[in-house]
Structures are given as C-alpha cells and as structure tokens.
Amino acid sequence: MTPRRPITTIRTVITSISPSGHNVKLFALADPEGWDLPPYKPGGHIDLHLPDGPVRTYSLCNDPAEQDRYLVAVKRDAAGRGGSILLHDQIRVGQEIGVSLPRGGVDLSDPTISHRFVAGGIGVTPFLSAVAALQRAGRSDFMLHLVARGTPPLADLITPLVEAGQAVLHDTRTRPRPDLAALVGPPRDDIAVACCGPPGMIEDFEKATATWAPERLHIEYFLPPALPDSPEARPYTLVLARTGTEIAVPAGATILDTLQANGIDVPSSCGGGVCGACHVDWLAGNPIHRDRVLTPAQRERTLMACVAASADERLTLDL
Numbered sequence: 001m002t003p004r005r006p007i008t009t010i011r012t013v014i015t016s017i018s019p020s021g022h023n024v025k026l027f028a029l030a031d032p033e034g035w036d037l038p039p040y041k042p043g044g045h046i047d048l049h050l051p052d053g054p055v056r057t058y059s060l061c062n063d064p065a066e067q068d069r070y071l072v073a074v075k076r077d078a079a080g081r082g083g084s085i086l087l088h089d090q091i092r093v094g095q096e097i098g099v100s101l102p103r104g105g106v107d108l109s110d111p112t113i114s115h116r117f118v119a120g121g122i123g124v125t126p127f128l129s130a131v132a133a134l135q136r137a138g139r140s141d142f143m144l145h146l147v148a149r150g151t152p153p154l155a156d157l158i159t160p161l162v163e164a165g166q167a168v169l170h171d172t173r174t175r176p177r178p179d180l181a182a183l184v185g186p187p188r189d190d191i192a193v194a195c196c197g198p199p200g201m202i203e204d205f206e207k208a209t210a211t212w213a214p215e216r217l218h219i220e221y222f223l224p225p226a227l228p229d230s231p232e233a234r235p236y237t238l239v240l241a242r243t244g245t246e247i248a249v250p251a252g253a254t255i256l257d258t259l260q261a262n263g264i265d266v267p268s269s270c271g272g273g274v275c276g277a278c279h280v281d282w283l284a285g286n287p288i289h290r291d292r293v294l295t296p297a298q299r300e301r302t303l304m305a306c307v308a309a310s311a312d313e314r315l316t317l318d319l
Helices: 083-089 121-136 155-163 180-184 199-208 255-261
Strands: 009-019 024-030 045-049 055-059 070-075 096-100 114-120 142-148 167-171 191-197 217-221 236-240 245-249 279-284 302-304 314-317
Touching: 024 083, 045 070, 055 070, 055 083, 055 121, 070 083, 070 121, 114 121, 114 180, 114 199, 121 142, 121 155, 121 191, 142 155, 155 167, 180 199, 191 199, 199 217, 236 255, 245 255
Parallel strands: 114 142, 114 191, 142 167, 191 217, 236 314
Antiparallel strands: 009 024, 009 096, 024 070, 045 055, 045 096, 236 245, 279 302, 279 314
16 A cells, blocks of 8 residues: 555635836735634744645745735746746636645744844845744844845835845945955854855855854855765665665665655655755664754654665655
8 A cells, every 4th residue: 555644734815916127026825714824933934835746945935924915026037947937827816726735934932032134136035034023022032134236126025124124235236246254254153144145146145154153144055056976876675664765876866866766745846955844754774864954853754755774774654
C-alpha cells in the first residue's frame, strides 16, 4: 500500500488583484466560505498550487493578525520558471487556488532584540509582515533597508515606513548599492539581522555577517544556491517505516525524485533546499543535510528531500 501523507493544501479563492509597482501585482486570497485561514508567523510563506501543476513559493506580506486573507506580491519574471507569468497573465479574481499550510518566518519573540532588515527589490515582502507584527506589538525597534532601482515595489506599503523614519530607500538608479556591512554593523547580542534579495546581495550579506551568531541571522532566498556534485555520492536504501517498503536510491539521485518516481506524493517547489516544501521526518540513519532552511534542532528529526542524502547504507523515513 502506498503511504498517504496528511492533507496539507487548503482551498482559497482570489479576492483581489492589484498593481503595486513595475511588473508587480498583489494577490489577495481568502477562504471560499469566509472562514479564517490558518495562522502564520511574521515573514512566513506559502506554496501556491497553480493550474496545470506548477507549485511556487511566495512570502506573505500582510500582518499575520489578518486571519481573513493571505496577501502575496508577485513580480512578473520573463526569465523565470513560468509561475509568475501564469499568475500575471492567466489568474483572475474569483479563481480558486490550492495553498499549502504556512511555514517559516522571522523570530520576533524576544522583546530585547531589535531587528535590521535588508531587502533587494521584491525581496522586501517577508519583512513587511514582520514589520507589521512589530508595529502592532507597539515596537519600533527595527529598521528596514530596501535596495531598489527607481520606484520600489509595494511603494504604498513602504512609504509610511519611510515617512516614520523606520525604512530607508537606497535607489541604485542614482547611486551604487550600499555597503551591506555598513548597514548591518558589527555583531551585537541585542540585534538580529535578516536579508532577502537576489543572489549577489545574499552573497555579500553572508560575507558581511560571517562573524555573527547563527541565531541572530535570517536569510530568505529568491533562488536556491547551486549544489556542487559530490564525488563521494553513493547508492543507499530508503526504508519507509509505515509500510516497510525499501527503495534503492542510485548514486547522485535525490530522495525527492526517488520517492516521486515510486509513487510517493511529496510536495515540492524550489528543488534546492530553501523553501521547506518537501520536508520529511526521518527516524533512523545518518542524513546529510544540505538545505538552507532547517535549524539544527529541526534537523534532528526532519530533512529536505530535494537536497538531503544519506551517509549510511540505509535511511529510514517516517512515511
């Protein structure tokens, strides 16, 4: 018998679509019958299960206290994988879309920690929900730096922050991109820093924060970093604990591809270990974790099937 995974996709309907900058649209999603949607953490994200099969991950950019809707901003990317084009050109108000349960987010729980957010263009989206949550809690201990060329995306949401002195726009049309090390400053126990943007910005941010404690860093990726080929890759066996099924994984193959090729339904999106969609719990063995989303504590029981491998001959999954 093929193991069944719990249902993790909910029905939503598009209630509004509005332009919010060059090639950017805001999509509001709600429960078709008006129920509250599952809650999410500030900076959380969801997968949209688009018509004809594509699954794409987007950050939620409204206040998590708004339980009646999810708000996602999508930039049309002609060079992308097609999801943003589909959303911009084909999705209409009233259309139903399957949505994953929310996951991820920025830890804002410690009131003694202030926050610095650094975003590139549309990468500002996860931090808008984080900022909204901080403001609702009466906290002003944050600063948002947005690097964009010309008028920024989501200007209607960002302008009030600029006017309040809690956001700074860095227009690369008129001056070079700012030094990220200068924006985040030296490591401090009372400050957490976060970044979301294109690969070049992420690389510079990682260099600028190389000496920071991991618990004070948060990174959201546009695209997953390329995984180098491993000359030590070898075959191993997956054991599905619920049925006792054993599946051979060829050298260099991914757990995700192997499971799906054998009829095991595992949700997936990015394929590179940064979105968290293909999380699977493991029970025995020695996983090789190559994702950028799980914490050390989470890795004690969970792996990302799109990038994880096994250091042993057998790896048992909770499937």
